[in-house]
Amino acid sequence: MEIVRSSRRSIASVIDSPPALSFYRSAPSVEVRLEEFELYGIDRLKVLKGISDGLSRGRKPDEMEKLVNELWRANMKHHDASEALNKDIISHFVLRLVYCRTEELRKWFLSMEATLFRYRFRLEGPEIQRALMTNFNLPYKPLSHAEYEGVKEELNQVARSIGASNSADSMFYKVNFEEVPELIATRKVFVHKGYAYVAMNQVVSLVVTQFRSHLSKALALTNRKWMSSIRDLEKDRLTPIIEAMSSSYLGPDYSKPKESAELSLKDIDSVAHTSFPLCMRHLFDKLREDHHLKNGGRMQLGLFLKGAGLSLDDALAFWRAEFSQKVGQERFDKEYAYHVRHSFGKEGKRTDYTPFSCQRVISSPAAVGDHHGCPYRNFSEENLRAALRSMGVAERPMEEVMEKARNRHYQVACMLTFEAVHGCSCDTGVNHPNQYFTLSQKALAARSTGGDRESTV
Numbered sequence: 001m002e003i004v005r006s007s008r009r010s011i012a013s014v015i016d017s018p019p020a021l022s023f024y025r026s027a028p029s030v031e032v033r034l035e036e037f038e039l040y041g042i043d044r045l046k047v048l049k050g051i052s053d054g055l056s057r058g059r060k061p062d063e064m065e066k067l068v069n070e071l072w073r074a075n076m077k078h079h080d081a082s083e084a085l086n087k088d089i090i091s092h093f094v095l096r097l098v099y100c101r102t103e104e105l106r107k108w109f110l111s112m113e114a115t116l117f118r119y120r121f122r123l124e125g126p127e128i129q130r131a132l133m134t135n136f137n138l139p140y141k142p143l144s145h146a147e148y149e150g151v152k153e154e155l156n157q158v159a160r161s162i163g164a165s166n167s168a169d170s171m172f173y174k175v176n177f178e179e180v181p182e183l184i185a186t187r188k189v190f191v192h193k194g195y196a197y198v199a200m201n202q203v204v205s206l207v208v209t210q211f212r213s214h215l216s217k218a219l220a221l222t223n224r225k226w227m228s229s230i231r232d233l234e235k236d237r238l239t240p241i242i243e244a245m246s247s248s249y250l251g252p253d254y255s256k257p258k259e260s261a262e263l264s265l266k267d268i269d270s271v272a273h274t275s276f277p278l279c280m281r282h283l284f285d286k287l288r289e290d291h292h293l294k295n296g297g298r299m300q301l302g303l304f305l306k307g308a309g310l311s312l313d314d315a316l317a318f319w320r321a322e323f324s325q326k327v328g329q330e331r332f333d334k335e336y337a338y339h340v341r342h343s344f345g346k347e348g349k350r351t352d353y354t355p356f357s358c359q360r361v362i363s364s365p366a367a368v369g370d371h372h373g374c375p376y377r378n379f380s381e382e383n384l385r386a387a388l389r390s391m392g393v394a395e396r397p398m399e400e401v402m403e404k405a406r407n408r409h410y411q412v413a414c415m416l417t418f419e420a421v422h423g424c425s426c427d428t429g430v431n432h433p434n435q436y437f438t439l440s441q442k443a444l445a446a447r448s449t450g451g452d453r454e455s456t457v
């Protein structure tokens with residue numbers, strides 16, 4: 001895959017009658033424009049992040065199938081089949097580069113890509129699945145007639161128990177039993193003399209095992225290439241895009257308040273306790289208590305308040321009222337007021353800074369004495385329970401929140417807190433502290449105008 005600044009060859013000339021699904025064995029030999037490189041990568045990332053969200057909410061397989069189908073249609077479809085395949089393959093290789101760089105990134109990408117592949121394969125009918133298996137060059141052959149006759153009784157029994165209903169479903173593959181541990185664990189396969197006989201409607205397990213193993217090796221290889229050459233060779237062009245992409249926020253822009261009304265100083269205390277997510281509520285309370293926050297906390301809370309609608313004048317008054325109790329008014333005006341104006345783009349390079357997304361907050365390192373970051377990640381179990389109790393989360397939902405936080409699903413823990421506090425479901429999930437704020441304000445407004453408490457925001 002060659003990255004160029006403009007013009008590219010169509011992949012249609014390289015691939016004849018493209019199959020619906022690729023095994024991504026090798027990067028396509030096409031030129032890719034720099035902007036496509038980034039846009040395609042981001043579109044695929046939206047799909048993978050949607051899958052990750054669905055899995056951490058505990059969606060069932062049929063719900064996941066529907067979700068993957070919708071995510072794919074929304075982000076990856078193209079009216080031209082070769083262009084759609086083009087985008088599929090290019091975006092996969094873009095994200096391989098993005099996610100090869102650390103063990104944690106590789107693990108996440110491998111798991112999301114395998115899930116995406118599983119559901120895309122499941123969506124195809126048996127005819128296409130068989131064609132894909134041939135196309136992928138997998139080392140499996142359907143059971144010969146003679147072998148089938150030898151174990152026919154047992155196989156028919158298995159076919160009935162797993163709901164195989166037609167002739168295609170009752171076709172079997174004979175594989176080493178170690179290749180299908182999940183089918184053996186769920187008793188969906190006949191095992192005889194070290195071989196498992198896998199029915200056509202269970203064959204997805206086999207294909208995904210091969211896919212995972214192939215992708216895992218490929219990611220290790222890409223990582224070696226990245227470390228030894230690509231990172232330095234591309235340091236002015238691709239490397240910044242690649243490094244930014246794994247932590248990029250893909251939701252709406254909260255740099256300017258849009259839907260919410262202006263946040264005024266007189267309401268700020270009550271709104272903080274009804275509508276701020278835990279990360280901002282914690283900073284707010286600490287500021288009121290200590291009359292001081294370190295730089296990380298000031299940035300995180302200050303930009304959030306700006307995105308929530310606090311004007312520059314009110315922001316200055318707010319920070320001055322607190323800090324002057326600790327450092328005096330004169331020192332505040334000299335040392336801190338500049339930073340407030342700076343975050344509104346009124347000083348220095350005049351950059352209008354954007355409020356931090358959850359991903360940015362969650363990944364910011366916090367030392368002892370810092371209060372910024374995501375409490376679902378940083379708090380001890382005891383402190384998190386106390387904080388949730390003070391938000392009004394009852395014991396039962398609290399256990400679910402704690403379980404998600406323990407398993408490092410911090411945004412899902414935050415979403416469950418939102419639902420427990422507001423008494424309505426939050427189908428969009430929580431991706432940004434300002435999104436939490438906006439949804440909370442909407443839910444509270446709906447409640448005060450007699451809206452349904454069990455509604456969805």
Ligand code: SF4
Pocket residue numbers: 277278279280357358359361362373374375376410411414430431432433436
């Ligand atoms: S999940 Fe996001 S909004 Fe919720 S506390 Fe963490 S960083 Fe804040």
